[in-house]
Amino acid sequence: MAQQNExxxxxxxxxxxxxxxxxxxxxxxxxxxxxxxAPYGVLLKNNLKQYWWKSMVQLHENxxxxxxxxxxxxxxxxxxGHVDAFxxxxxxxxxxxxxxxxxxxxxxxxxxxxAKINKDVAKAKKKFGEEFDExxxxxxxxxxxxxxxxxxxxxxxxxxxxxxxxxEGMAAMIEELEIKDPxxxxxxxxxxxxxxxxxxxxxxxVAGGDGKLYLRPETAQGIFVNFSNVQxxxxxxxxxxxxxxxxxxxxEIVARQFIFRMREFEQMEMQFFVKPGTEMEWYEKWKExxxxxxxxxxxxxxxxxFHDHANLAHYANAAVxxxxxxxxxxxxxxxxxxxxxxxxxxxQALSGKKLQYFDPExxxxxxxxxxxxxxxxxxxxxxxxxxxxxxETVPDADGKDSTRTVLKLPAPLAPIKCAVLPLLKNKxxxxxxxxxxxxxxxFAFDCQYDEKDAIGRRYRRQDAIGTPFCVTVxxxxxxxxxxxxxxxxxxxxxRIPVDKVEQIVRERVDMRNLFA
Numbered sequence: 001m002a003q004q005n006e007x008x009x010x011x012x013x014x015x016x017x018x019x020x021x022x023x024x025x026x027x028x029x030x031x032x033x034x035x036x037x038a039p040y041g042v043l044l045k046n047n048l049k050q051y052w053w054k055s056m057v058q059l060h061e062n063x064x065x066x067x068x069x070x071x072x073x074x075x076x077x078x079x080x081g082h083v084d085a086f087x088x089x090x091x092x093x094x095x096x097x098x099x100x101x102x103x104x105x106x107x108x109x110x111x112x113x114x115a116k117i118n119k120d121v122a123k124a125k126k127k128f129g130e131e132f133d134e135x136x137x138x139x140x141x142x143x144x145x146x147x148x149x150x151x152x153x154x155x156x157x158x159x160x161x162x163x164x165x166x167x168e169g170m171a172a173m174i175e176e177l178e179i180k181d182p183x184x185x186x187x188x189x190x191x192x193x194x195x196x197x198x199x200x201x202x203x204x205x206v207a208g209g210d211g212k213l214y215l216r217p218e219t220a221q222g223i224f225v226n227f228s229n230v231q232x233x234x235x236x237x238x239x240x241x242x243x244x245x246x247x248x249x250x251x252e253i254v255a256r257q258f259i260f261r262m263r264e265f266e267q268m269e270m271q272f273f274v275k276p277g278t279e280m281e282w283y284e285k286w287k288e289x290x291x292x293x294x295x296x297x298x299x300x301x302x303x304x305x306f307h308d309h310a311n312l313a314h315y316a317n318a319a320v321x322x323x324x325x326x327x328x329x330x331x332x333x334x335x336x337x338x339x340x341x342x343x344x345x346x347x348q349a350l351s352g353k354k355l356q357y358f359d360p361e362x363x364x365x366x367x368x369x370x371x372x373x374x375x376x377x378x379x380x381x382x383x384x385x386x387x388x389x390x391x392e393t394v395p396d397a398d399g400k401d402s403t404r405t406v407l408k409l410p411a412p413l414a415p416i417k418c419a420v421l422p423l424l425k426n427k428x429x430x431x432x433x434x435x436x437x438x439x440x441x442x443f444a445f446d447c448q449y450d451e452k453d454a455i456g457r458r459y460r461r462q463d464a465i466g467t468p469f470c471v472t473v474x475x476x477x478x479x480x481x482x483x484x485x486x487x488x489x490x491x492x493x494x495r496i497p498v499d500k501v502e503q504i505v506r507e508r509v510d511m512r513n514l515f516a
Contacts, residue, residue, distance in 0.1 A: 005327075005328075007327040007386075008257075008258075008326075008327035008328055008386075010389070011258075011327060011385060011386055011389055012258050014385075014389055014405070014407075014464070015038075015041070015258075015385065016038075018040065018464050018465050019038040019039045019040045019041070019465070020037070020038050020040050020041035020044065020385070021035050021036070021037060021038055021041050021258075021259065022035065022036045022038050023035060023036075024036050032263075033252065033256075033261070033262050033263045034262065034263060034264055035258075035259055035262065039415075040415040040416070040465050040466075041381070041415075043415035043416070043446060044381065044384070044385075044409070044413060044414070044415045044466075045266075045377065045378075045381050047412065047413045047414070047415070048377060048380055048381060048384065048413060049245050049266075049268065049377060050511065051297075051412070051413065051511060051514060052245070052268045052293075052375070052377075052380075053065065053243070053245065053268075054511060054515075055293060055514075055515065056241075056243045056268075056270050057243050059515065060241065062236060062237075062239065062240040062241065063240065063241035063242070063243055063270060063272075064230060064234050064236065064240070064241075064242060064243070065242070065243045065244060066222070066223065066226060066230060066242055066243075066244050067244060067245075067246065068219065068221075068222025068223065068225075068226060068244060068246065069222065070215060070216050070246070070247060070249075071201075071203075071213055071215070071216075072213075072214075072216060072221065072222065072225070074212060074213055074214065075350055075351070076221050076225060076347075077198065077214050077217075077221070078350065079343075079346040079347045079349070079350040079351070080221050080224075080343060080346065080347075081314055081315065081346070082198060082214075082217055083196075083198075086196055086197055086198055086217060087165075087194040087195055087196050087197070088101050088103075088194070088195050088197060088252075088253055089101060089102035089103060089162070089167065089170055089192045089193070089194060089195075090102070090192065090193055090194070090195040090253050091105070091170075091174065091189055091190055091191075091192045091193075092189070092190040093181040093184070093186050093188060093189055093190075094186075094188040094189065094190060095181070095184060095186035095188045096181050096183060096184040096186055098181060098183065098184075099253055100181075100253070101253050102170045102173075102174065102192050103158060103162060105174065105179050105182075106154065106158050106173055106174070106177065106179065107155075107158075108179075108182065109154070109177050109179055110151045110154055110155060111329060113147050113150055113151050114147075114151060116147060117138075117144050117147050117148065120141070120143065120144055121134060121137065121138065121144075124137055124141075154173075154177070155310055156310060157169075157173065158173065158310075158311070159310035159311035161173065162311045163311050163312075165194065167191065167192045167193065167194070170192045171189075171191055171192050174189060174192075195251075195253055196251075197217060197250045197251050197252065197253075198214045198215070198217050198249075198250070198251065199214065199215040199249045199250075199251050199263075200212055200213065200214050200215075201213050201214070201215060215248075215249035216248055216249065217248055217249060217250050218248050218267065218269075218374075219244050219245075219246045219247075219248055219267045219269050220269055220271060220343070220372065220374070221343070222244065222246070223242045223244055223269070223271045224271065224343040224344055224347055224355075224370075225347055226242070227242070227273070227344060227355050227368075228353075228354070228355055230242050231273075231357065237360075238273055238274060238275055238357050238359065238368055239272060239273060239274045239275065239278075239282065240272070240273055241270050241271060241272040241273065242270070242271050242273075243268075243269070243270040244267075244268075244269055244270075245266065245267070245268045245269075245377065246266065246267060247264060247265070247266055247267075248264075248265060248266070248267050249263060249264055249265075250263060250265075251263060257326075257328055257331075258382065259378045259379075259381065259382050260326065260328075260331065260378075260379055260382055262378060265376060265377070265378050266376070266377035266378060267374060267375070267376060267377065268374075268375045268376075268377050268380075269372065269373065269374040269375075270372070270373045270374075271339075271370050271371075271372050272286065272370065272371045272372070272373070273357070273368040273369070273370055274368060274369050274370070274371060275359070275366070275368065275369070276341065276366060276367075276368070276369045277369075278369075279317075279338045279340070279369040279370075279371055280318065280338065282371045283318055283336065283338045283371050286336050286371055286373055287306065287320060287336050290322060290334055290336060290373050290375075291304060291306075291322060294322065294324075294333070294334075296514050296515070297384065297410055297413075297514065298387070298410055299324070299383070299387055302325075303324055303325040303387065304322060304323070304324060304325075304333075305322075305323050305330060306320050306321070306322060306323070307320065307321045307323050307330075307332070308320050309321070313337070314342070315337075315339045315340065315342035315343060316337045316338055316339055316340070316342075317338050317340050318337070318338040319335065319336070319337045319338070320335070320336050320337075321333070321334065321335050321336075322334040322335075322336070324379075324383045326382065326383065326386055327386055331379075332379075333375065333376070333379050333380065333383055334373065334374065334375035334376075334380075335372070335373075335374045335375075336371070336372065336373050336374075337371070337372045337374070338369070338370075338371055338372075339369070339370040339371070339372050340369055340370070341367040341368065341369050341370070343370065344356075344367045344368065344370070345367055348367065355367065384409065384413065385407070388407045388408045388409045388466065389405070389406075389407050390405075390406060390408065391403055391404070391405055391406075392404055392406055394491060395491075396456065404460055404463055405460075405463065405464050406463040406464065406466075406488065406489075407463070407464060407465060407466035408466070408488070408489055409466040409468075410513075410514060411468040411469075411508055411509045411513070412509050412510060412511040412513060412514055414466045414467060414468050414509070415446065415465060415466060415467075416446050416447060416448045416462070416465060416466070416467045417445040417446055417447060417467070417468065417469065417505060417509045418441060418445065418447040418448075418467065418468075418469045418470070418471060418501075418505045418509075419447065419448045419449075419450055419458070419462045419467050419469070419470045419471070420434050420437050420438040420441065420447060420448070420449050420450075420470075420471045420473065421434065421449075421450055421451070421455060421458050421459075421470055421471065421472050421473065422434035422451050422472075422473045423455055423472060423473060423474040423475070425451035425452065429478055430473055430474070430475070430477075430478070431451060433473050433477055433478065434449065434451070434473040435449065437471065437473065437483070437498060437501065440502070441471075441501065441502055441505075444502050444505075444506055445505065445506065445509060448462075448467070450462075455472065458470075459486065462488070463488055466488070467488060468487070468488045468489070468508065468509065469485060469486065469487065469488065469505050469508070469509075470485070470486040470488075471483050471484070471485055471486075471501055472484040472486065476495075477498070481497060481498050481499075482495050482496060482497050482498065483495070483496065483498055483501065485501065485504065485505075
């Protein structure tokens, strides 16, 4: 646990020091759980969004995109259930004055039990070595089975009280499990109560109920209310999907763990409209497709897992999370949900407008069912950074071992694809040649010119921001018009002609490499 905390602290520090993420309004002591994407962060985030958009829209002829507005008619949120049901159970500690979500506290209790299970597994693995069968050990060890049953019983009970909105039941669980404030150890709690997560604002200059609007808590509803418009104008046939990337806002009770849980965040969502009765088949297909998307980024299988929802949302008949192993443990990265026909049916009823599809093969109208894939762009950013950031022991210029901090991002996602470095900054012939190369390359991809400090330090700086390739201009360049191309991951250096740099780098940073 201590190692995980240190790794996370290092990640947060790295994000600020190297220009990926800043605290919002930092000169005014910041605004809690709101962050700004810095120069390299915005490039990486845009590349992640491009990768998602291309794989979701460009590569599927039956998926199209929209960009719906943040502000929507207030009836939208009545029909979707957010006005009445978009609540989290809140509890305060009377001594520490800190506020928590009840379900997070109980889940944290179960995570401690799971940590004991993992500790037992690790001990057994060390004891038995290569002969160790982890699956068999988990299935037969009495202590592990007892602990897992304890977790399952608690989570099943939590799902029941959450589904019923049973505040007394939640309070009873907090008391029975003897859950204490994680920071102070106090067990002096208030009674749980519901807390609506939507931010409200006013339309126009006069305050009042008639002008009340909400900042959207999710992007999906902008897709649902545009279902008929999109279907007719694009002439799509069921099954088809509508994708969107956009900001959403939630007044989180406890926003924590850096950009993992924020009050202003970005979602990448796709709603896939299918014939009723086929939704589970598509649900399974999208589960597999989305998991493969994450693996294509180089995220290892052991850092990804499915977690089925025990407590289904009011609109769903099936739901699963793709969880990623962040430095603070496995957490939700993406959700795949079978939303039934709830959203279209509710909007149809409240608006009085038909949201149906005429199926020419069946010669009938019906309200399609929906399978949703929803991924937090900020969480994807955090997962990508946490997996890529590492310390390595590598030989330095003198052949001695040294430690470097490197961000091993997939080359197509890297903020800067190529850095152009003159060997010395006080030699005009070198700097002018390097500048000329940089000015040519900048039309092809994001690149950077850097002449400050010794060449070794500049390499390390580019390693820390994830630049996959460095082009070094030296005195041989002036003689034979060749440069040294350095690979971030292998540290291999190859001599190539200047007129081949763009082609070679472009091929290696092409996003098609991820799709392949």
